[in-house]
Amino acid sequence: MSKLIVWTYDWVPEGPRGFVRDIRLRWACEEAGLDYAVHTVPFDERGPDHLAHQPFAQVPFLSDGEVELFESGAGLLHLARKSEKLMPRDPAGEAQTLQWTIAALNSIEMVSVPWWFLEVTGAQENNLAGWLESRLDHMERIFTEREWLVADRFTVADLLMADVLRVAKLRAFGNRPAAEAYVARITDRPAFRKARADQLAHFAAGDKKRAAKA
Amino acid sequence: MSKLIVWTYDWVPEGPRGFVRDIRLRWACEEAGLDYAVHTVPFDERGPDHLAHQPFAQVPFLSDGEVELFESGAGLLHLARKSEKLMPRDPAGEAQTLQWTIAALNSIEMVSVPWWFLEVTGAQENNLAGWLESRLDHMERIFTEREWLVADRFTVADLLMADVLRVAKLRAFGNRPAAEAYVARITDRPAFRKARADQLAHFAAGDKKRAAKA
Structure with missing residues (x-):
């Protein structure tokens, strides 16, 4: 069992x-x-x-x-x-996994999910679009600088961030090649x-x- | 130092x-x-x-x-x-502290902060209001049943949930006496x-x- x-x-x-x-x-x-x-x-x-x-x-x-x-x-x-395999065991690796996991939930998804909610419920205007763009721009800078969020390896923070970003439909917000490549790479994992x-x-x-x- | x-x-x-x-x-x-x-x-x-x-x-x-x-x-x-003092040391207490901390960030604040953002940026309509009301109703039920989120004691989950709810301005959404009493009690701590x-x-x-x- x-x-x-x-x-x-x-x-x-x-x-x-x-x-x-x-x-x-x-x-x-x-x-x-x-x-x-x-x-x-x-x-x-x-x-x-x-x-x-x-x-x-x-x-x-x-x-x-x-x-x-x-x-x-x-x-x-x-x-x-x-x-x-999901999180390093050293204190810095654990702290960084924790911070990026929470960032996916509370800095990205806190904007992307309500943005999406306004889109699908047919709001006349989506006042969250600028805020979401700004958050995605910050992530684009991060992904331009590094391959993984924590250390030089996959963690549960990448799993969550990639899942959050694929739902946020990056393409709706223009060309962000580093973020798109990141999501494509992480979601290509077996x-x-x-x-x-x-x-x-x-x-x-x-x-x-x-x-x-x- | x-x-x-x-x-x-x-x-x-x-x-x-x-x-x-x-x-x-x-x-x-x-x-x-x-x-x-x-x-x-x-x-x-x-x-x-x-x-x-x-x-x-x-x-x-x-x-x-x-x-x-x-x-x-x-x-x-x-x-x-x-x-x-911030989290029990038994596995169930740790898991519950973790789940309620994340719930404050990703089930309440994910709705309340964008709702607030639409309010303060003067959106013509606030399509997040119904969703926020539903989340606050669920919390009202919880607070009617118990004094603390985890076990029978204060944890960092109460700290965060009370901070999230005081910002969500409960009063804007009618009478939720259990949640109001909870926020008042937690934020009265020295x-x-x-x-x-x-x-x-x-x-x-x-x-x-x-x-x-x-």
Whole structure:
């Protein structure tokens, strides 16, 4: 029996497939060679049972034996402490992995996700565009200077930053070749490709179960 | 000489005083009784020197001997590992502190800060209001059920969540008595009051230096 369990929905609509955040935890487990299983909660019914595990009625959450935690970023930092493949073990490497993981969540995604929300909800104006451009410009400078965010190696911070940036649809904001090359390189890793294929297969299987039930 | 150094601006305008995020690191150090000093970078000039420490041209950042890290959330998690007063030492307590710290950054602040940004930049419509209300409703349920986010004690997750929620100006979104009582209780702690008073005094001293220079 796997000790690590990644919890996600049993099904989601086409749109978010390949982007549901369980992909972050699958990807990290694949990178680190950690044994894990994927379990599901119903997409359609998110009552008190779901809220007891994830208080904002979202996924993923992660079980690790007696410990359970929600927030994909928290799950990544939890997994990072299990494997040197995800985070160096020296104090400076740990601190830098932590800072860039939080930067992806609170300096980039804090702007890119609401920007995207305004786009898809058809806001008349998107006042977050300038702010997002400025953040992406700062990242472009970083990626021009270095190949990885931390030291000279892949960490969970690259995993998260690449996932955040691929969702932010860089191309909507002009030519940022260093950032585009970074995202292309990180998402070409076998562990990401497997995690993405597994998520797509998981939700395709959900289609069949849903059709059988209907 | 203090080993821990909280870096902030030498001066900021009136508006953000009491809210500049160095307050989070000051507060955590005060709670834990950690020896720290506050050093400054110029508010007016944020060139390559500043960007080398904080790539988005912001503050705070934290020095801890050889280690340096930006992102207030990362600084809080770094400090939390130094003192049991900020985070329990058992695996479940650590995981819960991590998940709620990330939740404050990526589930609440990811909505509340852009919502606030649209408010202050005079957007014609604020399409983030419904999303923010939903997130605050979830938190209201949580605070109705419990006094602290983690176990039965104060942690750095409460510190951050209270700071995030006081900025989100709960009152703008109707009556949420449990959340309001939570924020009032956490921000009445002596460590917060000292951190806030120290920040206000710091920027007031900045006024005088600025006047002398002009």
